[in-house]
Amino acid sequence: xxxxxxxxxxxxxxxxxxxxxxxxxxxxxxxxxxxxxxxxxxxxxxxxxxxxxxxxxxxxxxxxxxxxxxxxxxxxxxxxxxxxxxxxxxxxxxxxxxxxxxxxxxxxxxxxxxxxxxxxxxxxxxxxxxxxxxx
Numbered sequence: 001x002x003x004x005x006x007x008x009x010x011x012x013x014x015x016x017x018x019x020x021x022x023x024x025x026x027x028x029x030x031x032x033x034x035x036x037x038x039x040x041x042x043x044x045x046x047x048x049x050x051x052x053x054x055x056x057x058x059x060x061x062x063x064x065x066x067x068x069x070x071x072x073x074x075x076x077x078x079x080x081x082x083x084x085x086x087x088x089x090x091x092x093x094x095x096x097x098x099x100x101x102x103x104x105x106x107x108x109x110x111x112x113x114x115x116x117x118x119x120x121x122x123x124x125x126x127x128x129x130x131x132x133x134x135x
Contacts, residue, residue, distance in 0.1 A: 044104065091132060092122040 064071040071077070096102065097119045107115035124132050 091128040093125055095121045
């Protein structure tokens, strides 16, 4: 056990140094950092992201880093993500493969992967078939 900043950490925890910030992870699937920032981080609450004025692009945890060593592709990534997602939604009709609702349970990992992978059918929309064949 050791103490840092008033917190106690057991031997089962990992301490990572990232961009001069300490990130603490533990045996649970959610990073301890999430518990320090939000109440009930494992519960889906989209309202917690409303009103993030004053933050960078609405990111509370700065996924691209900051300062001199921040990601040089941040601007491109933010713009391309919206464009790619919009194109996928615009060009395809999406359906579930079964009648069951999509399971949103999170699995273990740093990027919170789904515990059960999403399986879906996508069909090109009729008015987009010509456009997609030209790509």
